[in-house]
Amino acid sequence: MRPIYKFLIIVEAIIGFGPLVILLGLGLITIPISIVGILDGYYGAMVMLLIEVGGFLGMFAFISVLMHILEPSRYFLSFTKLRLFIICGFCSILGCAFMLGVDIELMWLLIPMTVAVHFIYLGRKYVFAAS
Numbered sequence: 556m557r558p559i560y561k562f563l564i565i566v567e568a569i570i571g572f573g574p575l576v577i578l579l580g581l582g583l584i585t586i587p588i589s590i591v592g593i594l595d596g597y598y599g600a601m602v603m604l605l606i607e608v609g610g611f612l613g614m615f616a617f618i619s620v621l622m623h624i625l626e627p628s629r630y631f632l633s634f635t636k637l638r639l640f641i642i643c644g645f646c647s648i649l650g651c652a653f654m655l656g657v658d659i660e661l662m663w664l665l666i667p668m669t670v671a672v673h674f675i676y677l678g679r680k681y682v683f684a685a686s
Contacts, residue, residue: 561625564677568621571670572614574663578651579614582607606650613644617671620678634684641682644671 585603592600619631620641632640645668652664675682 556625556627564621564624567670567673568617571667572617575610575614575648575667579607579610582610602650602654606647606654609643609647609650612640613647613671616640616644617674620674620682623681624674624677630681634682637682641671641675 582603586607589600589604589607593604616632616637619637622631623629648664648668652661655661
């Protein structure tokens with residue numbers, strides 16, 4: 556792959572996943588609050604905790620797909636774990652959208668979804684390889 560394409564893919568990743576990284580960082584604040592809420596009997600906090608954990612798993616999967624796109628000879632996760640983590644990431648984004656209320660102001664959540672689909676397409680030999 557030519558260096559300009561690698562640079563453009565990295566820029567796409569930064570623009571596409573930048574807001575999600577910020578949300579995941581802010582979500583680190585909510586993890587102890589969610590755990591305390593679960594212990595107090597408020598099980599709605601479980602959804603927040605699952606969204607946060609799923610977001611971290613999804614981010615880990617998409618970073619490994621990005622690394623495979625940039626360096627095709629290396630594999631970073633097993634195929635089964637990779638697919639599971641990608642599903643967790645998508646469910647996390649959708650869960651966040653539904654918790655915040657689906658409206659036109661949350662259309663920015665489509666950007667990471669399209670970037671993720673593009674990365675899955677570019678790394679399709681890695682993502683959809685036979686286990």
